[in-house]
Amino acid sequence: IQLGALAEFMRKPKNQVAALLINLGRKGFLIYDSKTETAIVNQRLYDYLDAKSGQADYDVIRMESEVFAKPNALIDLNDLSLDVFGVPEVFISDSQDVYIYPFDKIISFRKNRDFTFDGRVRAGLFDFYAQNSTFVYDSFMLNLNYIDSLTFMVKTKGLLKGNDSLVKVKNVLTVLNGKIYVDDPYNKSGLRSMNHYPIFVSNEDSYVYFNKRAIQDSTLNPEEFYYVIEPFTFDSLSTFTTQGMAFEGALSSASIFPTIRQPLVVMDDYSLGFTHQTPYEGYKIYDGKAIFSSEVKLSNKGFEGIGTLDYLTATTASDRFLFYPDSLTGVGNYFTLQESPDMYDYPQVQGDSVDIHWVVDTNIMVVNQLFEPFILYNKSTLEGDLALSPENLMGDGSFFFDQSEIISNSINFKYSELTADSADFYLRLKDQDTVVFSSKGYFARIDFQQQKGWFDNLYEKSFVEFPFNKYISTLEEVEWIMDESRLELKSEVGADYEALSTLDDKELIDYNLSGPEFISVHEDQDSLRFYAGQASYSLSRYTIDIEGVKLIKVADAAIFPFNEVVKISRDAKIPTLLDARIIADTAYKYHHIYNAEVNIFSRHQFMASGTVDYVDRNKTAQPILLSSISVNNFGKTVGFGEILPEDIFFLSPEYFFSGQVSLLSNRKNYRFTGGYKINESCIGLVDNWVAFDQHLDPEKL
Numbered sequence: 001i002q003l004g005a006l007a008e009f010m011r012k013p014k015n016q017v018a019a020l021l022i023n024l025g026r027k028g029f030l031i032y033d034s035k036t037e038t039a040i041v042n043q044r045l046y047d048y049l050d051a052k053s054g055q056a057d058y059d060v061i062r063m064e065s066e067v068f069a070k071p072n073a074l075i076d077l078n079d080l081s082l083d084v085f086g087v088p089e090v091f092i093s094d095s096q097d098v099y100i101y102p103f104d105k106i107i108s109f110r111k112n113r114d115f116t117f118d119g120r121v122r123a124g125l126f127d128f129y130a131q132n133s134t135f136v137y138d139s140f141m142l143n144l145n146y147i148d149s150l151t152f153m154v155k156t157k158g159l160l161k162g163n164d165s166l167v168k169v170k171n172v173l174t175v176l177n178g179k180i181y182v183d184d185p186y187n188k189s190g191l192r193s194m195n196h197y198p199i200f201v202s203n204e205d206s207y208v209y210f211n212k213r214a215i216q217d218s219t220l221n222p223e224e225f226y227y228v229i230e231p232f233t234f235d236s237l238s239t240f241t242t243q244g245m246a247f248e249g250a251l252s253s254a255s256i257f258p259t260i261r262q263p264l265v266v267m268d269d270y271s272l273g274f275t276h277q278t279p280y281e282g283y284k285i286y287d288g289k290a291i292f293s294s295e296v297k298l299s300n301k302g303f304e305g306i307g308t309l310d311y312l313t314a315t316t317a318s319d320r321f322l323f324y325p326d327s328l329t330g331v332g333n334y335f336t337l338q339e340s341p342d343m344y345d346y347p348q349v350q351g352d353s354v355d356i357h358w359v360v361d362t363n364i365m366v367v368n369q370l371f372e373p374f375i376l377y378n379k380s381t382l383e384g385d386l387a388l389s390p391e392n393l394m395g396d397g398s399f400f401f402d403q404s405e406i407i408s409n410s411i412n413f414k415y416s417e418l419t420a421d422s423a424d425f426y427l428r429l430k431d432q433d434t435v436v437f438s439s440k441g442y443f444a445r446i447d448f449q450q451q452k453g454w455f456d457n458l459y460e461k462s463f464v465e466f467p468f469n470k471y472i473s474t475l476e477e478v479e480w481i482m483d484e485s486r487l488e489l490k491s492e493v494g495a496d497y498e499a500l501s502t503l504d505d506k507e508l509i510d511y512n513l514s515g516p517e518f519i520s521v522h523e524d525q526d527s528l529r530f531y532a533g534q535a536s537y538s539l540s541r542y543t544i545d546i547e548g549v550k551l552i553k554v555a556d557a558a559i560f561p562f563n564e565v566v567k568i569s570r571d572a573k574i575p576t577l578l579d580a581r582i583i584a585d586t587a588y589k590y591h592h593i594y595n596a597e598v599n600i601f602s603r604h605q606f607m608a609s610g611t612v613d614y615v616d617r618n619k620t621a622q623p624i625l626l627s628s629i630s631v632n633n634f635g636k637t638v639g640f641g642e643i644l645p646e647d648i649f650f651l652s653p654e655y656f657f658s659g660q661v662s663l664l665s666n667r668k669n670y671r672f673t674g675g676y677k678i679n680e681s682c683i684g685l686v687d688n689w690v691a692f693d694q695h696l697d698p699e700k701l
Helices: 003-010 014-026 043-052 495-502 505-510
Strands: 030-033 038-041 073-075 082-085 090-093 098-102 106-109 115-123 126-136 141-155 166-168 173-181 199-202 206-208 225-229 249-253 272-277 283-285 290-299 302-311 314-323 327-337 349-359 364-369 374-376 380-388 393-401 404-413 417-428 435-447 452-457 463-466 471-473 477-481 486-490 517-520 529-531 534-538 543-547 552-554 557-560 566-568 577-584 591-600 606-615 621-631 637-643 649-652 655-664 671-678 690-695
Touching: 003 014, 003 038, 014 030, 014 038, 302 327, 314 349, 404 435, 435 477, 505 557, 505 577, 557 591, 557 606, 577 606, 577 637, 591 621, 591 637, 606 637, 621 649, 621 655
Parallel strands: none
Antiparallel strands: 030 038, 073 082, 082 106, 090 098, 098 115, 106 115, 115 126, 126 141, 141 166, 141 173, 173 199, 173 206, 206 225, 225 249, 272 290, 283 290, 290 302, 302 314, 314 327, 327 349, 349 364, 349 374, 364 380, 374 380, 380 393, 393 404, 404 417, 417 435, 435 452, 435 463, 452 477, 463 471, 471 517, 477 486, 486 534, 517 529, 534 543, 543 566, 552 557, 557 577, 577 591, 591 606, 606 621, 621 637, 637 655, 649 655, 655 671, 671 690
C-alpha cells in the first residue's frame, strides 16, 4: 500500500495517514516503511476483520502485569516459557463469567498460549481453589489437577432478601480434580450463545467434612466421618441453578451407622447435608449396641436423629438425638425400661421428658429426669438420674416407696431388690411428712419380694435417728420388716460386751463400757445416753423397745432396768421403769435401792421410789421404803421414807424407831428423824418415845 494513494483515497493529509499506519504497525496489523512510504498488510489484519464481521472466532483473554522493582516477565530461552508477574486476575471469558485469580500473581505461559497457575478460578456461582492447574488454549479448557476446595453460592430462601440474592453454601467439597470447559473451542469469543457452558467434570471421588467447631464441637473427625461424593458433571456454571441439585454419594459415619447412601443437597441452613429415612426395622448403631429407627439428618446443625432409640430393654424417642463418634445425646419425650428378671435383672421403669447421654466406650447411658420423677416397681418413684448399662441399672437421687425415702448417689436397682451405697434412709408417718426414723451413711438393701430391708453402717461415726422420739442410736444394723411395720436394730457385740453378764452391779458401774448407744437429742434431757445391745421400733405405735440396757447413769446414780429393757415413747419420754435397781452414788456405791419405780427426765434428773435395807450391828437387814427419791440442787441423789410405829422397826435389838428416814448418796449412814424407845417391857416405859435427829452408824449403837 502506497502512502500517497491511501491518503488520496481517504482524502486526508499524508501526515495523518502516516500516523494511522504507524499505529496499526504497532498493533501488528501491518509493517510500515517510512522511507519508502509503503505498508505491507499482515494476516492479523485479515483475521481481525473476519472476527469483527463475525466470520471468524477470537478470544477475549486479558491480563495486566503490575510490578514494583522487578521485571514484568521472564522468558526462558531454553524452553521459551514465559513467566509473567504481578497478575492479579486473568479474564478468560466475560460471556461465560470465568476468571482466574492467581495466588502468587504469577502466570507461566507455554506453547500456543497455554499457561499454568495456582489460584482461585471463578466460574459463575462456583469458586475452585486449585493448584498445579493448566489452561489449554486450543481446547479452551482449564485442567485443575488438584482442587483443594470447591465452594459455591445459592439463591436465598424465604422473603427476607430479593429473589436474586445469593448466599454462600457453608460446606466445601475437598480433594477434587477435574476440568472446566469454558466454552466451545470454536466460540472463544462467546459470540454464539452456548448456555450449557461452562462445564465442570469431576474425575474422581471428592469429600465433604463436618469438623467445624460449630458442628458438635469439632468431634466429627474427618478421618472417620466424611461424605464421599462420586464423580459428577455440572454444566451451565454461569447460569447454574442449585434448585434440585444433588451430589450422589455415601456417608461414612465413624461406625455410628452403617454406610448411608443418600444424595447430598443444600439444606435449609445453607449447608450440605441430607435427610434419610431408615428401614422399618431401623439401623444397628455403634457396632450393634443399639437400634435407631425413623429419620437421620446431616447438616451443619450436626448429625441428628428424629425417632426411636432401642438400647438393651430400654426405649426412648426424641425430636433431636445428636450422634457423636463416642456418644449420643438427646432430650427424650419418654423413657421406658422393660423388666428383665433373667438376662439383665432390671425392674420396670417409666420416665417422661428425660435428658440422655450415652457414652459408647463404657456403654453407660445416663438418663436425667427433667420434670416428672421416674416410676419404678410400678408405684415407687425416683427423683434424680439413672445410669443404664448391661451390668446394672444405677440411680442417683431420692427414691420413694411406701413411707420411706432413700437418698444415695449409688442405688443399684434390680428386678426385685435394690442396694444403695452410703445411703440416707428416711421413714415418715403415713400421709405426713414427719420423719420417724432416719439413717445416714448406711449401706441399704431392700428386698421387695421378702418385704424386708437391711441397713448396715459404713462409717465409725454413723448413727440412726428417731426424730419422732428425739433419740439417735449407733446400733450398726437395722432390719426393716415391712409387713409387720417394725424395725429391728442390733450390733455385732464383741466378747467384752457379752462378758458383762458375769459382772454384778458394782462391777458394771466401774467397767469401761463401750459400744452401741442410745442418745437423747431432746433439748431438756442434756444428752441422756446409755449403752444397748438391740432394739425394736414399732412403726404403728412409734415406740422403741430397747434390750440389753445394763445401766443408765443419771446424775450421781446408776439405774439398772428390770430385765435390761427400756421403752422410749414420743418426745424422748421413758415410761416408768418398774422393779428397777438403783445404786447411789457411783463413786462410793453406799446405797442399793431395789424394787424401784423410776421416772427418768434427763441426764441429771430422775424421780423414783424404792426399798433400801437397814443392816444393824448383828447384820440383820430391815427394808425401808423410800417413797421419794430424786436429785437435789447439788446433783446428789436423796431419798426419803417414813416408818410408822406399827412397822416395828429396830435400830438395834435394844431400840425401836418411828419417824422419817433419809439418805444422801455420798453419806454412808442414814439420817433418822423421829423417836426411839427401849425394847424392854419390865421397866414400865410403855409408849415413852425419846425424840432425836441424827445420822446413825449401826455398828456404834
